[in-house]
Amino acid sequence: MSARFTLKASNGRSDIAVGEAMTALPDALSKYARPGAKVAVVSDAAISGRQGKPLVSGLTGAGYDATLLEVPSGEKSKDLKQAGQLYRRLAKDKFERGSWLVALGGGVVGDLTGFVAATYLRGISYVQAPTTLLAQVDSSLGGKTGVDIPEGKNLVGAFHHPALIWIDPAALKTLPKAHWRTGMAEVIKYGAIWDAKLFETLEKSADDLMKGYSPAWVPIITRCAQIKADVVSKDPTETKGLRALLNFGHSVGHAIEGATGYEIYSHGEAISIGMFVAGFLSQQYGLMDGIDRIRLGTLLTKAGLPARVRRPIRRERLMEFLARDKKAEAGVVRFVLLKGIGKAVSGQAIDPEYLDAALSASGL
Amino acid sequence: MSARFTLKASNGRSDIAVGEAMTALPDALSKYARPGAKVAVVSDAAISGRQGKPLVSGLTGAGYDATLLEVPSGEKSKDLKQAGQLYRRLAKDKFERGSWLVALGGGVVGDLTGFVAATYLRGISYVQAPTTLLAQVDSSLGGKTGVDIPEGKNLVGAFHHPALIWIDPAALKTLPKAHWRTGMAEVIKYGAIWDAKLFETLEKSADDLMKGYSPAWVPIITRCAQIKADVVSKDPTETKGLRALLNFGHSVGHAIEGATGYEIYSHGEAISIGMFVAGFLSQQYGLMDGIDRIRLGTLLTKAGLPARVRRPIRRERLMEFLARDKKAEAGVVRFVLLKGIGKAVSGQAIDPEYLDAALSASGL
Numbered sequence: 001m002s003a004r005f006t007l008k009a010s011n012g013r014s015d016i017a018v019g020e021a022m023t024a025l026p027d028a029l030s031k032y033a034r035p036g037a038k039v040a041v042v043s044d045a046a047i048s049g050r051q052g053k054p055l056v057s058g059l060t061g062a063g064y065d066a067t068l069l070e071v072p073s074g075e076k077s078k079d080l081k082q083a084g085q086l087y088r089r090l091a092k093d094k095f096e097r098g099s100w101l102v103a104l105g106g107g108v109v110g111d112l113t114g115f116v117a118a119t120y121l122r123g124i125s126y127v128q129a130p131t132t133l134l135a136q137v138d139s140s141l142g143g144k145t146g147v148d149i150p151e152g153k154n155l156v157g158a159f160h161h162p163a164l165i166w167i168d169p170a171a172l173k174t175l176p177k178a179h180w181r182t183g184m185a186e187v188i189k190y191g192a193i194w195d196a197k198l199f200e201t202l203e204k205s206a207d208d209l210m211k212g213y214s215p216a217w218v219p220i221i222t223r224c225a226q227i228k229a230d231v232v233s234k235d236p237t238e239t240k241g242l243r244a245l246l247n248f249g250h251s252v253g254h255a256i257e258g259a260t261g262y263e264i265y266s267h268g269e270a271i272s273i274g275m276f277v278a279g280f281l282s283q284q285y286g287l288m289d290g291i292d293r294i295r296l297g298t299l300l301t302k303a304g305l306p307a308r309v310r311r312p313i314r315r316e317r318l319m320e321f322l323a324r325d326k327k328a329e330a331g332v333v334r335f336v337l338l339k340g341i342g343k344a345v346s347g348q349a350i351d352p353e354y355l356d357a358a359l360s361a362s363g364l
Numbered sequence: 365m366s367a368r369f370t371l372k373a374s375n376g377r378s379d380i381a382v383g384e385a386m387t388a389l390p391d392a393l394s395k396y397a398r399p400g401a402k403v404a405v406v407s408d409a410a411i412s413g414r415q416g417k418p419l420v421s422g423l424t425g426a427g428y429d430a431t432l433l434e435v436p437s438g439e440k441s442k443d444l445k446q447a448g449q450l451y452r453r454l455a456k457d458k459f460e461r462g463s464w465l466v467a468l469g470g471g472v473v474g475d476l477t478g479f480v481a482a483t484y485l486r487g488i489s490y491v492q493a494p495t496t497l498l499a500q501v502d503s504s505l506g507g508k509t510g511v512d513i514p515e516g517k518n519l520v521g522a523f524h525h526p527a528l529i530w531i532d533p534a535a536l537k538t539l540p541k542a543h544w545r546t547g548m549a550e551v552i553k554y555g556a557i558w559d560a561k562l563f564e565t566l567e568k569s570a571d572d573l574m575k576g577y578s579p580a581w582v583p584i585i586t587r588c589a590q591i592k593a594d595v596v597s598k599d600p601t602e603t604k605g606l607r608a609l610l611n612f613g614h615s616v617g618h619a620i621e622g623a624t625g626y627e628i629y630s631h632g633e634a635i636s637i638g639m640f641v642a643g644f645l646s647q648q649y650g651l652m653d654g655i656d657r658i659r660l661g662t663l664l665t666k667a668g669l670p671a672r673v674r675r676p677i678r679r680e681r682l683m684e685f686l687a688r689d690k691k692a693e694a695g696v697v698r699f700v701l702l703k704g705i706g707k708a709v710s711g712q713a714i715d716p717e718y719l720d721a722a723l724s725a726s727g728l
Contacts (some may be wrong), residue, residue, distance in 0.1 A: 091515035
């Protein structure tokens with residue numbers, strides 16, 4: 001099974017293909033890039049050998065002037081220094097406006113490569129070829145690119161939609177267990193905020209899905225990518241409250257990550273706790289009944305994701321990071337809440353007493 | 365005399381005001397920025413005292429949370445390191461999406477500040493308040509922002525239109541002579557490529573204009589800003605050949621600057637020589653008659669601008685920089701030529717023999 005669809009937004013567009021092999025990407029690129037164009041595949045140490053080299057060979061075979069640019073693995077690569085090194089390499093290799101980048105990797109490689117593509121010569125075209133579940137269902141789609149600075153993650157960036165997003169779920173065959181959990185947190189989020197049917201499917205098949213890659217993942221990844229494309233098309237720069245729905249669980253999740261120096265909790269664990277907090281608040285505000293709240297909690301638990309922090313975080317420190325949220329306006333943080341499984345509402349200001357109770361329930 | 369008009373492009377818009385005092389900017393900002401918003405005025409050492417502090421006082425008086433961020437004077441400030449320092453400062457000061465930057469200065473401050481505004485939190489709003497003739501007639505308009513890397517100028521950047529461009533020609537009262545010449549080269553360019561009437565006005569009044577600031581400059585700066593806004597509106601990302609007309613004289617000009625390490629010729633001197641070369645080619649190709657070519661040369665000379673390099677540049681080195689032009693496509697450099705004063709045509713491929721003769725005529 002494979003699917004093709006298009007994300008059409010006011011600030012750009014991306015063609016999206018889900019379910020075709022990575023080896024078919026070089027041919028697909030011919031619809032976009034000039035024959036013989038320079039193409040740099042940016043990848044990290046973890047996958048540049050296994051997946052990067054074959055892709056570069058394929059691109060060379062298809063007539064492109066292709067090279068592999070390897071960056072170190074891990075979040076530390078997502079900074080201005082690494083971006084600076086990539087710019088210099090591209091300039092030395094005489095990359096011009098008709099040249100291309102391909103981001104082959106997870107969120108770090110995708111965000112960094114996207115940012116370099118957005119800003120080299122004021123913007124060149126690029127392809128997202130995501131190789132983690134999180135990147136396939138979330139970070140490769142939507143045009144958000146960026147790097148970190150010591151004061152916070154993703155504080156520097158640009159909107160720049162990839163011309164093509166090439167999602168091959170079979171590339172997940174060797175994905176480590178922890179990455180599956182992190183991606184699954186976002187998959188559950190899509191069901192919770194947007195698609196009750198997807199949520200039901202996950203409830204039925206979570207145990208099997210969590211065993212790792214199988215063809216059963218293809219329709220699930222396809223549906224998540226479609227939801228993201230749909231939401232982003234309607235609100236590309238997050239100004240209408242719609243794209244904000246995708247941040248369900250993320251305000252508290254980002255604060256947990258920030259307050260613990262990004263070292264204790266994976267992104268999936270942090271937003272799982274954030275979804276527990278937001279679920280609690282959704283019930284408190286009478287938007288969602290207890291049954292749906294329990295369904296959300298049960299599914300997250302089935303996926304191996306936590307409801308509570310493992311050790312308490314000093315409340316003042318957490319609140320400081322909550323207030324620093326990139327979407328804060330005049331210092332006020334607003335929450336995305338659920339009106340039941342499959343329906344969400346953004347921009348909810350929260351009474352401090354309710355917030356206190358919800359955070360306490362997750363050990364915060 | 366003052367004028368207000370709008371640059372409306374597919375990738376953004378700028379309101380432009382020419383001829384109102386810098387002291388009126390804080391009030392004007394109230395149409396755009398939220399009351400009490402954080403505003404950082406970015407300026408360089410040369411003018412932050414004389415013009416930066418009064419502007420910050422005015423903004424504070426108008427109710428904004430205003431600060432002055434000073435960067436060192438000169439092109440060296442336009443790099444990723446300086447951008448990184450500004451990002452960190454903004455993050456520490458809790459600048460959010462509704463916060464503003466004001467670029468108060470020449471092209472370096474404008475390009476750097478615009479790039480930071482384009483990329484901090486994936487883009488915040490900013491104002492261009494240009495204080496050099498070059499910035500008032502050219503670099504503050506059109507949404508091009510960027511920084512330099514060791515491999516070349518402006519190789520990293522983004523399109524990001526300022527919400528407001530506030531052009532006070534009286535801010536030029538203390539502008540050094542060399543800056544007048546550089547700005548005048550661009551002013552003459554507008555006449556040559558777009559507006560025969562402007563060109564005639566310059567022919568009549570160049571001697572007086574070059575004495576420095578006088579109210580006679582206001583209609584000239586207004587006209588240049590209008591032309592730039594007009595051209596950019598129709599071709600914001602330089603893909604239709606129209607915005608490329610603004611590069612008349614710039615391919616050779618940039619190559620001269622690059623080949624001499626940006627140390628021997630001012631930007632105005634380099635593009636003046638570039639316009640001589642392009643004028644020569646325009647006549648060689650039968651597009652422009654000898655009279656118009658002489659008029660172009662005479663006006664540039666009147667403005668104190670050179671026709672020839674002061675010492676020869678090794679031809680291979682010049683050609684290498686010509687080929688590196690940001691607008692090169694598949695390695696081929698194309699020229700903007702004149703079809704007579706006031707009319708230009710872009711995308712002209714040049715026969716090597718003709719190019720050789722034209723470069724030789726300017727001592728290259």
